[in-house]
Amino acid sequence: MVNIQIFGTKKDFDSKKAERFFKERGIKYQFIDMKEKGMSKGEFQSVIQSVGGLDNLLDGGCKDKELLVLLRHLSPEDRWQKILENQKVIRTPVVRNGKQATVGYNPDVWKTWE
Numbered sequence: 001m002v003n004i005q006i007f008g009t010k011k012d013f014d015s016k017k018a019e020r021f022f023k024e025r026g027i028k029y030q031f032i033d034m035k036e037k038g039m040s041k042g043e044f045q046s047v048i049q050s051v052g053g054l055d056n057l058l059d060g061g062c063k064d065k066e067l068l069v070l071l072r073h074l075s076p077e078d079r080w081q082k083i084l085e086n087q088k089v090i091r092t093p094v095v096r097n098g099k100q101a102t103v104g105y106n107p108d109v110w111k112t113w114e
């Protein structure tokens with residue numbers, strides 16, 4: 001069974017495209033607005049493992065350049081905590097299907113989940 005969660009923001013173009021991808025295929029999904037809620041600690045940990053590490057989650061184009069620089073100088077544990085607290089530095093959408101996850105618009109991977 002496919003159990004899709006889309007973590008994104010309402011104004012993000014790629015988040016909207018991800019929603020459209022699943023809607024067009026009649027696949028139910030849950031949209032989580034990261035401005036309102038964000039990922040829980042468990043979801044965050046699962047996504048990091050699935051995408052191959054914390055750095056693959058970061059959005060180099062995010063507005064908070066100071067935070068991105070700061071993250072480079074923190075210990076892995078502190079970086080993990082800082083990103084969990086400031087999820088605006090995560091590239092969206094993050095799409096989860098159980099233990100699998102993708103970062104950004106990734107329809108080629110999502111097709112394999114159907």
